[in-house]
Amino acid sequence: MQILHVIQGNETLFSGFGARIGVVCPVRMDGMRPPGMTLQRLHDYEYERHATAKSKETMSELERWETRFSAPGYHFGTEPNAFLGSQAHLLRPGQTALAVADGEGRNGVWLAQQGLDVLSVDFSPTAQRKAQALAAARGVPLRTEQADIDTWTWPDAAFDVIVGIFVQFPSPEGQARMFDGMRRALKPGGLLLLEGYGRKQLEYATGGPKELARLYTRERLEKAFAGFASLDIREYDTMTSEGDAHVGMAALVDLVGRK
Numbered sequence: 001m002q003i004l005h006v007i008q009g010n011e012t013l014f015s016g017f018g019a020r021i022g023v024v025c026p027v028r029m030d031g032m033r034p035p036g037m038t039l040q041r042l043h044d045y046e047y048e049r050h051a052t053a054k055s056k057e058t059m060s061e062l063e064r065w066e067t068r069f070s071a072p073g074y075h076f077g078t079e080p081n082a083f084l085g086s087q088a089h090l091l092r093p094g095q096t097a098l099a100v101a102d103g104e105g106r107n108g109v110w111l112a113q114q115g116l117d118v119l120s121v122d123f124s125p126t127a128q129r130k131a132q133a134l135a136a137a138r139g140v141p142l143r144t145e146q147a148d149i150d151t152w153t154w155p156d157a158a159f160d161v162i163v164g165i166f167v168q169f170p171s172p173e174g175q176a177r178m179f180d181g182m183r184r185a186l187k188p189g190g191l192l193l194l195e196g197y198g199r200k201q202l203e204y205a206t207g208g209p210k211e212l213a214r215l216y217t218r219e220r221l222e223k224a225f226a227g228f229a230s231l232d233i234r235e236y237d238t239m240t241s242e243g244d245a246h247v248g249m250a251a252l253v254d255l256v257g258r259k
């Protein structure tokens with residue numbers, strides 16, 4: 001006996017036994033029964049196999065972040081990132097700021113508390129609702145825009161300050177496009193504040209991408225922001241404690257740049 005899979009496009013509509021199927025549609029025959037496996041177990045196995053493949057395929061990056069952010073509380077905490085907080089002396093009330101992939105808003109809200117006019121962009125609506133709630137709790141205005149950074153149209157010379165904290169989710173090519181967007185969206189003389197993980201983070205495994213090419217190095221960032229009036233890049237290891245997401249030793253790379 002063989003398993004029949006009823007397939008339409010990329011969808012498996014039904015996996016079962018040939019005898020039970022009496023419909024005319026494209027059918028693929030495969031799946032020999034391994035020795036010792038009962039027909040019921042084989043059917044269950046086939047069903048699970050297809051369901052798992054399907055959910056892996058359709059569980060998009062957005063769904064993954066939505067699932068994370070739908071848990072109660074603030075995944076990365078409500079305090080600003082430590083590096084960002086240490087740069088308060090460079091900020092002036094009234095400046096326009098863009099917080100890239102700002103998630104639940106801990107950084108965007110803190111910038112607003114410094115008196116900046118902040119646009120907080122992220123693709124997760126759940127995170128943005130939390131960002132708005134945090135802004136309301138702190139009594140500051142926060143503009144939010146739900147957008148996919150990979151396809152977002154970066155405005156020209158629109159911001160005095162751009163902040164990107166742990167925004168290493170795009171592919172290396174996507175990161176290059178994001179860095180170009182940041183360059184373009186900064187006003188002349190504008191301030192860029194970036195923090196991300198360095199390559200040694202793969203050893204610490206306390207957060208961040210698992211792919212070497214997505215991690216920052218001084219050379220990558222110097223190349224990406226060549227032509228800036230000033231660039232101060234620091235690579236170091238430190239203890240982190242940011243909500244329940246980033247806890248423990250981490251290899252960080254900080255950038256303070258002036259366009």
Ligand SMILES: C[S@@+](CC[C@H](N)C(=O)[O-])C[C@H]1O[C@@H](n2cnc3c(N)ncnc32)[C@H](O)[C@@H]1O
Pocket residue numbers: 061065076081100101102103104105106107121122123124127147148149150164165166167169
């Ligand atoms: C590691 S978290 C950092 C969040 C925030 N910057 C912070 O430090 O608290 C990465 C963020 O990127 C967002 N994100 C991932 N892919 C994105 C995309 N393609 N477009 C916009 N936001 C994205 C996630 O929703 C999440 O909020």
